[in-house]
Amino acid sequence: MTATAPTLPSQYDPIATEAKWQKFWETHQVFRADPGRDGERYCIVIPPPNVTGRLHMGHAFESALIDVPVRYHRMRGNNTLCLPGTDHASIAVQAILDRQLKAEGTDRFAIGRDAFLKRAWQWRTESGGDIVGQLKRLGLSADWSRERFTMDDGLSKAVRAAFIKLYELGSIYRGQYMVNWCPASRSAVSDLEVEPKEVNGHLWHFRYPLVDGSGSVEVATTRPETMLGDTAVAVNPNDDRYRDFIGKYVKLPIVGREIPVIADDYVDMEFGTGCVKITPAHDHNDFEMGKRHDLPFINIMNEDGTLNENAGAFAELDRFDARQKVVDRLRDLGALAEIEDYAHKVPYSDRGKVPVEPLISTQWFVKIKPLAKRALNDLDADNSPFFVPERWKKVYRDWLVRLNDWCISRQLWWGHQIPAWYVVSETGGAIANDTPFVVADNEEEAQQQAIATFGPDAQLERDPDVLDTWFSSGLWPFSTLGWPDATDDLAAYYPTNVLITGFDIIFFWVARMTMMAGQFTDKMPFTDVYIHGLVRDENGKKMSKSSGNGIDPLLMTDKYGADALRYALIKEVTGAGQDISLQYDRKKDESSSVEAARNFANKLWNASRFVLMNLEGKTPQQLGQPVTEQLELSDRWLLSRYFRIVQQTRDHIEAYGLGEAAQGLYGFIWGDFCDWYIELTKSRLRSGSDATSRLVAQQTIAFVLDGILKLLHPFMPHVTEELWHALAQPTDSISLATQPYPQPDPALVAPDLEMDFELLFGTIRVLRNLRAEADIKPGVAVTAVLQSDSDRERDILTRGSAYIKDLAKVETLSIVPALETELKQAIAGVVGTVQVLIPLGGLADIDALHAKIEKNLGKIGGQIQSLSKRLDNPNFANKAPAAVVQGARDELAELEKQHAILRDRLQRL
Template identity: 50%
Template sequence: MNDSTTEDNNSKNDLPKGYEFTEVEKRWYAYWQEHNTFAARMEEGRDSFSIVIPPPNITGVLHVGHALNNTLQDILIRYHRMKGDNTLWVPGTDHAGIATQNVVERQLAAENKTRHDLGRDQFIERVWSWRREKGGTIINQLKRLGASCDWDRERFTMDEGLSRAVRTVFVRLYNEGLIYKGDYIVNWCPRCHTALADDEVEHEPTSGKLYYLRYPYADGSGQVVVATTRPETMLGDTAVAVHPDDERYRGLDKVGIRLPLTDRVIPVIFDHHVQREFGTGALKVTPSHDRDDYEIGLRHNLERRKVMDDRGVMNEAAGKYAGLDRFKCRTAIVADLQEQGFLEKIEDYRHAVGKCYRCGTVVEPMTSKQWFVSVRPLADKAVQAVRDGRIRIFPNTWYNSFYAWMDNIRDWCISRQIWWGHRIPAWTCDACGEMVVAEIDPDTCPKCGSGSLTRESDVLDTWFSSALWPFSTLGWPEKTRELEVFYPTSVLI
């Protein structure tokens, strides 16, 4: 052997000076995929173990929380795979309605366009194009992380099969009376022009002001002082509430309150929700712009007076303040209250302010016609499953949190006033007003036979399709072998 050959062999066998983890991981991951190491088996006589990855948003990138979460899932999956169990880890991504639409709308804004310039169909195609180009980032990052998912089963919440599952569930729940459309108080984002679920509102500690306002009695015999952080909403007040056992206000229900800056007289009502010890013990009630006030309004059959539009601009019900942005209106109203002697005092006040989880705009509670899921019957079943031990929660300290959440749960607003997402499968007959909810697009009204039907423009909350993920990804509503073997899934982290 000559010297040159010896040098060549030595150079091939030399260890690199540093561990080149990128190359090593890339080589082994390719080997695993080539040999279908992560593919799920469905063999008779074996135990089954399955996880569906909580689908990350296609707009996102991995952060340390994803790394921890997916590493824990990967440990469990690899352990059960090595045990010889039928093991499945389903990967995929969420279409992330509001977040994705915002990304594409920002692109259009850079071109001096809006989604309305394109129209609904072209805008949705633009979003699909963005998804094809940019939407795979987080999946590639999961692969780089070494996640041993069955990549041949990768799913997307807007896949054809998952879309069918969404329609099927919606229609079934509607037919069972668990989905309805009606007026209700919602979290409204004036920037995104859509309703938000409670978990889409981020509450941030904020330094604000607490305004003490003098509300005179209608007969001129005195006044009551109320406190608010949002004086602009006083234009929508339809009552003042006090505790029924509060002696200070006994008999006021026969007098009434003259609402400052307006020509309206509003009633005094008695309600146990009011805390006598807090402030003056009197509460201004604005059913259209406060969640607690909305419930009080229902109990006392109060008028709902909406004083803002969907942009957060005061509407005609606001009188001379119509056309003002809500925060400019606040400044104007405070000045007028002070000038007319209705402002008692202003205090610095630290409180939590709800903001849109995507754009950071201050959320406005307001009444709106929306679609809802009646959650209580479903929550009761979830609680029973936990009490029966069919679902276990780790660590045990979270059981009380779970029960508290279920006990205080409210109906879920599932409609969103955007274009990207699962469009609600409902149509209104233009001839007779009949509402048609169907899995297959109808041609005619089943009530009057008219062929003139208008499709609901709203889409479903992203979480509606995500909630179906554990079984829709396994082929439901078809009766598949995957559902038989792997559903219900084993763990949710």
Template identity: 45%
Template structure:
């Protein structure tokens, strides 16, 4: 193929699918182990099998694919390992909703039938997002694709559970947890999102058991008082010294509860007396442990009130709150109600469902000792965050870490590998499924719960490589090189992978954690279904092509910073793609064979573009190494558009159209050399465009994605010639600006006089052809003194010297005077109209002040413009 075969316009929709299919079928994405060479490895953050490609995924794709393509071209053994997550809660919710439409329930069909449905769901929908990811052009090694519940990952999960249990780091306990009534499951601290909620502070009197007034407590949750088992005050609070050790009556329930003194209570909050509901508040639970208070749960799994709530049983919390408050008013025990805003925890999966702190028997991991080496790994620089500021979020979470509740009341997921014997009470934790109780031979019952999804995700960097088997992939590709993810899951996932990797592999899971920001809408808002501002990346791809979307998401975006999606950005990226396509087509229409250039035959323009190319290679490579892909994309954009397309190609045209000879052969060789290197530099960001153009390059073989990354070559850096060419270009830009300011027609040719600065004479003489071709000069004259520039001239000072153009060459004085006179007449009519309005008392009396002021401002602006026009006309008439 040749440039003549290239379409006149770039149409990504016609080529993307075929190119991707060719890449994948050829095995170009497959990673190979090479003895003695350090690999570059990324494990993909596994998207949920329930997921659909959104802008966050699109950002993830480009931020991983760019370094993968770069390192593959660098010659590094490169593995990007893809996979998906079973997403326990999200998937189960979807299946339950689908069953509800059929009139079915989980409990009705039983666990086995439900899991059969779940696996069918995974088979039907699990690969959807994987197919969508392919539309982004990502170069994963699909031959190594994993799933968090495949056989190998499941074996790794059980192995880790058993090991931690045997070390005493996993235990079952009755502890305070976060309960989501919508999920009807425990959730971890990391899955709770706190929002400021406008509510009230209710002041309730708890009468003394001895007939005294008792004490007034302040609470934000009056419905939980039904589970109160005490009142706490600060031991230093003199107001309540006499009450400590006595009992008060719990209103409505009419039960005596003790008053205790505890340092937890803040004297300044509310009344300084706090009701204790140990089963529904983690702080109250701690107080209860210290003072041996009773613990009573008053809610069901679905959040409704249970039998311990008495006549309020069955009510939802808000309904119960209203009823309790009404009852307190009837009893005369509601002292006052204040407006109050406070933080309330919500389930991050069910944004409108408040999380219920409650006491529950669950499985936990002791995290403090596990966290210590993971903290040290970051402090010592073995794993680094980019940008570094995100390490603070990591430290804050890890240094204040609490035991991790890992059990979930679900059926879809990794079932907890614990069995119970109801005959003798034996508890078995095993790598293999036991059949009978090893102690008494009795029948066993497996724990009903499954593990938190993040438990299996924590093992992802090594379970996907074959652990617990010591596979060749594991030995070669672990630890991985880079993790690319958003800041919002540093606590959910990054911290847990650090813990799991060090604990089970004795080594960090990744060397670099590259954090990217969120993709927001044009107003800076987070994209969400509720706001209706989400953008479907697939629709953008259908309209603009994958490369345009990829480039728009990365160009100019600093690591860790959010970016705003805008149609204008995608259109600008598409325009850039078209620019590169058209420039490539021009080059390949003129260059039909591959020849090396002779460095001795290079002209100044050739040396300039080769120098600029080497600087681009050096800068872009450094940015790719640093993970600053936004700067790398900006650099290649500037080089491709401004330096190659707008300058060098334009500078080359006169030589391409000239007679056959050394100059023509040299410029053709340089054009092809620079174009090929430009395509390589751009490839990590625009893989489809660059791969398609590469096919048309004379002598090209194979895929561009497998070609070598450009290496900086000092032999192609010509600093002196670069400076000379920059001087010539500055003169061209200056003349273009002067012509634009003076509204000179492109066809009008001028006489250009140049007074060279010291050492610039030969360069300016050699640039004569460029000045004629690109600056509209008909005649170029080098002068030795300013006095040689006779008559009236427009002049400018540049680095290479001074330039002079006869004023008459730029302006047709009679036509310009006539044009400006007409413009002045129209302006005076407008001024007369404004004056008439401002002298009209009726207008001044009735018009809004803002409108009157606008009219005054317009008049002043018109006066100023008229004065300038009159001065310009006078100047021009002097030259007639």
């Protein structure tokens, strides 16, 4: 037995406590997984944040959602692995380094690839791990000894193996195709990396004269500069306006090139003039039309967004400068017919933040249909993976059906360099579209292949491009576990259990992973996909840095603690996949949501201090569990409520109802345990009380507090760890994180008893409210009468009379089926069908109370009169916003209700 009771400081210090336990967990390797350990496996690989990233509220939200099931399953005894890592973020890192080099008066081409990559790795070492430390501060219980990086040796090996395998299967090919080109990064980007933005622009109308002199056709475009590359004008064959123009030629203004008028069903007769300029080298739809009609493809643009020699006098101009000059020239030539204001969507590069250009380029592609077909078969046959919420299943499926071949090459230097070598001995080092190449794991293997195929004089040059970041990310669930090698981790933890991620990367990432996993492991990479919503501000807008409404989660952590932030974010989730709102006062730089969670932690802290002070230094284990036959009414009620919340919490977490689980725990801990049971038990815990009753109270309160700390641990890991160590007093290396999660005991759940206590608590609340209304001082005991014609209600009140008298400060309590005589000067209330009365004789100044109620009646009556007059005014009722009018009506209804209550009280007095 411990000689002295462990003590807790009077106030909870989250910053010191959280740092203490984060160090403890890391020192003792609490979260390290062991593939050889027995037990059912549970694995989550976290979505790898970009190595360039800094923690934002979305990261904080997602990491909290991930950590709850991870900690829960670890406590359930599962062999649990939460595997962390970061993504190399090709475009983002290269943009950072390009800006640095520009500030130094140079660029990557001047310093060369080797020097650039050396600098990139140095940047990654010095600055690329910031977000990992920030995730640790939130208490993410990952196995940091297994932290991966998408360009570490193991994952790079996996990328090469995947590329070579797909190439050997004929699923990777090199070809010339139209891609989305980002002039800022000078690289191709995928459709998924393009964000359409609504812009207020113009629709320019030009006249192209017919060569035979019979007139002209008018075309409309949002990109006038591309007319320099036009090779046709198209009309719909069913458009009577232009039927006679088909087959004729027009002369392209400025350029002077004669181009045909062609007919194609794709042309929308309702758009613009119904006559469309065709630039096959600079528009996705025109590209397809150019192939159908065997049109020339004239590229007028350089990789940096300037115009090339095919643009004639406009060569070397930036595309937007050229746009204005082309319009001016057409105006001078009399070819400009009209300029129309026009709102339309422009595709922007998600990373480069500039409009992309459709550009014909030789790139590497993955044939996506065979990969998508396998993923669709798994979805349709086995509902795998299972989506939560289920509505995202259709979105995922529709996307797999619509996928086009995937452009996987990027014209960057930071990333996984494509494992292909060109045979350049016969081309003098120039790489053309038809230059032969070999694909291999390394240069030595490539040389052996080249010699075997092309002879001993074959000279090689490696493809300079790198792979799309999503190629390596698509391998993440199994490459991080050791694939392509047959590792113990891969055997133990793959497939993983769940992917927790935002809906915005279903297409970027979820589909990539399911397709790659199906191809290389013949399994879905995860059983479930839990799609979470967005974090929105107090006005319902998505939080983001670009919108200026983001909140730095580290500032919230510094002010309120990581536990408070985690709990506030999770508790706001009212349904799987729903967006959450984080209430924040920007003037005061305070969050009411996070502050409420901090107050909850403080409430638990103070309750735990009270319990520790009343256990005489004993632990729950030393006290033992109470004997059922010795339990008093309040003990049985608390244990019933406790085991109900145990089952409820487990059910919610298993079903990804994390917000519901957090809300249920909040209500039980704050209400049932702190506000009611502790108050009900205080008299029993005092020295001098009945020894048996006191022991049972100690056993019950210790047992339930121990369970509370375990139930709450996945949500608020730091404060619960601190309190549990004070309560359970384990050896130094034992962590709450590895203790068994509470099990339900249905035998101790008593629904009828819980209902009985609802009546008792309702009665106590009414008595307390009546005392407050009558200004009866807290220390003054009163007489109370409880009247009910229900035998059952009177029995409940009689059995709980000691609790009523104790908590409502009642000296004399009468429980009667009917009032024999009318009580004069009494104040009354109702709970259920029970009438609750407190005679006021000698307790209150009746005249003063009468005057106070009359004063309040007068005040409320004036407000009612003012609001009624306002609502009767047609100018307000008919012209004010509907929400304002409804608000006034709601306020009037509430005032009238208050007025009626006060009139009733006055009458009773």
